[in-house]
Amino acid sequence: MRKLAFIQASPIAAPKIVTAARIRTLDPEGTTPEAFLVVGDRIRHVGTIDACRTAAAEAGTLEPELVDLGDVTVVPGFIDAHAHPLMLGQMMSWVDCGPDKAGSIPEIVALLRAAADALPAGRPIRGYGYEQRNLAERRHPTRFELDEVATDREVYLMNASGHGGVVNSYTFELHGVTRDTPNPKGGEFFRDADGELTGELSDAACNVLTGLEGVKIGHHGPNFHLADEPAEHERQLAAAQENFLAGGVTTIGDAQVSRREFDMYLRLADADRLKVRVGMYLLSHLLDDAIEMGLHGQFGNEHLSVAGIKFYSDGTLGGWTAYFPDGYVGDPCRTGQLYHEPAEYTELIKKAHRVGLQTATHSQSPTALEMVISAIEAALAELPDPDARHRIEHCGLPTPEQIARMAKAGIYPVNQPQHHFNWGEGVEQAIGTPGERFNPLGEFERAGIPFVISSDAPVADPRPMEAVQAAASRVTRRGNQLGPDDLAVSVDAALRAHTITAARALGREDDLGSLETGKRADFAVLDRDPEETATSEISGIRVVSTWVGGECVYSS
DSSP states (O other): OOOOOOOOOOOOOOOEEEEOSEEOOOOTTOOOOSEEEEETTEEEEEEOHHHHHHHHHHHTOOOOEEEEOOSOEEEEOEEEEEEOHHHHHHHTTSEEOSTTTOSSHHHHHHHHHHHHHHSOTTOOEEEEEEOGGGSTTOSOOOHHHHTTTOSSSOEEEEETTSSEEEEOHHHHHHTTOOTTOOOOTTEEEEEOTTSOEEEEEEEGGGGGGGTTTSOOOTTSSOOOOOOOOHHHHHHHHHHHHHHHHHTTEEEEEEEEEOHHHHHHHHHHHHTTOOOSEEEEEEEGGGHHHHHHTTOOSOEEOSSEEEEEEEEESBOOTTTTOSOOTTOBTTBTTOOOOBSSOHHHHHHHHHHHHHTTOEEEEEEOSHHHHHHHHHHHHHHHHHSOOTTOOOEEEEOOSOOHHHHHHHHHHTOEEEEOHHHHHHHHHHHHHHHOGGGGGSSOHHHHHHTTOOOEEOOOTTSSOSOHHHHHHHHHHOBOTTSOBOSOGGGOOOHHHHHHHTTHHHHHHTTOTTTSSSOOTTSBOOEEEESSOGGGSOGGGGGGOOEEEEEETTEEEEEO
16 A cells, blocks of 8 residues: 655644653553653653653653643544535534434425425425334435425425435435436436336436536436535535544545545635545546646655545445335335446556555445455455555445455445444334444454544534443443444454544554554544443543644544
8 A cells, every 4th residue: 555655844832741641652562651742743752751751852852741631532533434525514514314313204395384384485495314114104204295395486495314215205306306317327316106206316326416517427326415515515525524523533534535624625725724634535526637737655745635535336325325126125126227338447446556546435335345356356356455455335235255255356335334333123013133243343453453443424423432342342322232242342442443543444553553663643532531441431431632733623
């Protein structure tokens, strides 16, 4: 893997010695020192306070300030290796129709209608967060029900999965979608038994929502790149950044970057407002452009870099669009879909691998995972690279045989325990008993696979403590345990999966992910020690402050 080579220096801060009741470095030995010395934006010594003072004197620095954080626990800054920050920021301005706000379709309609009354005439109405199996009706709303919200403007209700949702009749009329419109490759306009559009659309069918001038990504992923004014997008991204920092997240892997996201990151960086570190995964419709521009491997600086290329193999378990060719147990007429034919996908992975680009592919079902793993194996057979670190995003239901092959190929699964925390029962309802294995972190660990955990925000909130609890317990929000105990991992393993292993998945382990000499001084301050807290209470641990490059950028 070609790691980030060009590092831009941060502004030099006064040297400081950071101490607290507990410091967990998450280095290989699990060191818990008294303090660490920060000079500039890097850690220069880890040990006792006296040893840090000696190291500062030997380095010829100014007298360091002693920063005693008190009765708290310091951990490395969390790395959210798979998230969608601009999408999160945009949804923070949409209507929340999640289970805490609406338990039925009439309640959703009422929320959206109230928003319509408050918005200027003609402005689109956008809601998010419903999960059909959590609704009293146990189904998606229809376009006719959203017509009760408005008939003179677009209404779009995004599913909690982010892979589609429901629109009103006006939206279809505006974009010329009729009962005779064919389904696009990698997506679907759903129809009832009579062939009429229901209003539900998924994955690549979402391309219609961005209009004539918007971002178009073809069959390369779900199109959630809805346009707002640039200034509004900039505000949304800045708001999302604060949301991540409030969770103790200091580095983000943006797992679907189009020209929209790239432009906003550059605007925020130019305004000196980019506080977190971001590794961007360009969506695969930009693969040829990236290669032509010479982006062969990582490129950028300490805060903003291109990390690799994002692909999609199938849809989502939450929206029942992951690919199960024999149909879903909960709805045998649904099979989901593949975004690419296997041969086409294999050539795309080979093309990226040949020039040294890391790939990160969304994949959930065993059939889709087989396509992904086989393609990576083919790419490695053509051009061996023991440190390619190709990623599989979500990696929800790999078979034991596929897990063994992933270990051999050096593949990094990037999972989201908050998915099984929020709707694990829904996966069982969708596909039956095999759904108990959803997110098999314990199996990855026993196979020696370096697994990563992340949020997939806005599908789940960027709250690492909730993700750690879900990974260590397998207990869902409803209090049910999903699968056997051996699918869970220890709290220490979960913390590492959200820090140092996540840094490796981003190719940044040399300067991020643990509190060690020479690394960036990125850390989170917690009001309790996760290792000493009952597993069922970890999600309640509060982030007191978040530090990037030795400077406090968030305080509760």
